[in-house]
Amino acid sequence: MLYRVEGIVIRSMDYGEGNKIITICTENAGKIGVLVRGAKKVKSRHAALTQLFTTAEYVFFRNGTGLGTLNSGEISSSHHVLRQDLILAAYASYACELLDRVLQDEETGSFWYHQLKACLDALEEGKDPGIIINLYEMKILQSAGYGPELLSCISCGKDLSEDDSSAVSPRLGGVLCRSCRHLDPPALKISPKSLKLLRLFARLDLRRLGHVDVKEETKAELKTVMRAFMDMQLGLNLKSQSFLDQMEKYGL
Known part of the structure; x- marks a missing residue:
């Protein structure tokens, strides 16, 4: 059967001598895998469709629920700016890998297609990558x-209130009042500003994110808290996260 979907490439891997298999987060068909024959060849007309972060309309054949085979495609946004910038590429790769690892095929749909698209667009527009990723997380x-x-x-x-909380506990899964702070000694202290932003992240759609001016110390606190939540609740070992850690270590 012939399918036509709008999607974003979240994973691309070599397959055989000249082919690639891409994983696409689609608007209406969940996550799908598509074989792109000859994509590694120099003169391939489909090579651009296999690049990470590319948003395009993909037309492919698929029997049942297995791997599809690309027939044609039309790019709507290549996001080449992200691939050309090491730091932006690292953040965008993390966003794609996180979605790919956490959400099952049937859990991805219109909402997550638009959230990922908004994330990549915001990175390309020059909005603060740390804030974008914390909201995405x-x-x-x-x-x-x-x-x-x-x-x-x-x-x-x-x-x-934002002033009442003394700590946030990634282990327990939320904020602790001063009376309950002793229940989790390793809980992280959190400032009213950071808690206010976390509450904003919890209810904000990525598509509505404007330019946010956040002080460096607040961004550092948000990053620490969100990383602790991600590690404690999901426990993933992501290559893109390790690369981001290395960039931070060397001051990139």
Whole structure:
């Protein structure tokens, strides 16, 4: 059967001497794998369609639920700016790998296609990559069922203002009031500004993200908290995350 889908390439791998297999996050058909014959050849007319972050309309044949075979495609956005910049490419790769590893085929659909597209567009537009990724991570946690409790104490249920919370516990999955702080000694201290932003991330659609001006110390705190949540709740070992860590280590 012939399929026509709008999608974003989130993974691309060599297959045989001249072919590639791409994984596409589609708008209406979930995650799908497509074989692109001859994509590695110099004069291949399909090579550009296999590049990471490419958004395009893909037309492919598929019998049943197996791997499809590309027939044709038309690119709507190549996102070449992301691939040409080492730092942006690292963040974009992390966003794609995170979606690919966390969400099952049937869990990806229109919402996640548009969230990923908004993430890549925001990176390409020059918005703060750290804020973009933290917001994206929050959406991933929520979709996976691990969204943190940020409005009330995760232990006693007391409603908390941004000034009432003394700590956030990645292990327990949310904020702790001062009375319950002792329940998780390794819990992370959090400033009112950072908690306010985390609450904003929890309810904000990536497509609505404007230019956000956040102080460096607040961004550092957000990064620490979100990384702790990701490690504790999902426990993934991602190549793209390791590369981002190496870039930070060497000050890139």
